Amino acid sequence: MRLSRGRLSKKRKSRRTPARPSLSFEKTIEVRDDCLCLFVQRAARSLARRFDDAFRPLSLNHGQFSLLMSLNRPAPPAMGEVAALLGVDRTTLTAVLKALQRRRLVSVRADDSDKRSRRLLLTAAGRVVLAEAYPLWKANLREIEASLGPATAARLRSDLLLLGPPLNAPLTTAGARGRAAARP
Numbered sequence: 001m002r003l004s005r006g007r008l009s010k011k012r013k014s015r016r017t018p019a020r021p022s023l024s025f026e027k028t029i030e031v032r033d034d035c036l037c038l039f040v041q042r043a044a045r046s047l048a049r050r051f052d053d054a055f056r057p058l059s060l061n062h063g064q065f066s067l068l069m070s071l072n073r074p075a076p077p078a079m080g081e082v083a084a085l086l087g088v089d090r091t092t093l094t095a096v097l098k099a100l101q102r103r104r105l106v107s108v109r110a111d112d113s114d115k116r117s118r119r120l121l122l123t124a125a126g127r128v129v130l131a132e133a134y135p136l137w138k139a140n141l142r143e144i145e146a147s148l149g150p151a152t153a154a155r156l157r158s159d160l161l162l163l164g165p166p167l168n169a170p171l172t173t174a175g176a177r178g179r180a181a182a183r184p
Contacts, residue, residue, distance in 0.1 A: 036163075040160075040163070047062075047144070048061075048062050048063075050140055050144070051065070051137065051140055054136045054137070054139070054140045055133055055136060055137075057136075058129055058132055058133055058136070059103075060129065060133055063096055064096060064099065064100055065130075065133050065137060066086055067082070067086065067093075067096050067097070067100065067106075068100070068105065068106070068122060068126055068129065068130045068133070069130065070082050070085050070086060071106065071120050071121065071122040071126070072122055072127075072130060076109070076119035076120055076121045077119065077120055078111065078117050078118065078119060078120075079093060079094075079108075079117070079118045079119075079120060080117075082120055084165075085167075087164065087165070097120070100126070103125070104123055104125050104126075105122070105123055105125055105126035105129055106120060106121065106122060106123060106126055107120075107121045107123055108120055108121070109121065
């Protein structure tokens with residue numbers, strides 16, 4: 001310690017900041033050219049913009065259309081079932097639901113057998129909007145498939161299924177959490 005202007009002070013040791021690792025620009029190029037996640041994100045955003053543009057006259061976006069379509073079944077599904085089908089968490093699902101609830105396209109009610117669980121219902125107004133949106137979706141899908149060619153479109157679907165959970169699990173009709181309601 002040393003005295004400095006009448007006060008005791010500790011002598012400070014010079015601290016050198018250790019060199020931080022950095023990546024070369026070549027690594028940036030490698031990620032740009034090889035990152036599957038980046039390729040899928042870019043393609044997904046491009047497709048989303050196309051469908052958002054198509055649904056704009058109905059004041060819908062592609063996520064809302066997918067949610068409405070997921071509710072178009074014989075019996076109201078539980079929130080968890082819909083979240084799993086759409087590949088989103090419950091918080092994200094709740095955020096998308098709120099806009100559709102405000103428009104009275106969807107309603108949420110307690111499950112009859114388990115009041116802690118919520119069931120999602122497509123309202124009459126939601127059915128009308130979904131019926132109007134379907135032809136827009138179909139026309140856009142046809143355009144995209146025509147630009148890719150049928151074999152490439154089919155292969156793309158098949159390849160993308162390898163990266164996520166299967167979509168062909170049976171849709172439940174009532175009350176069965178994550179299992180098919182109808183049993184053999």
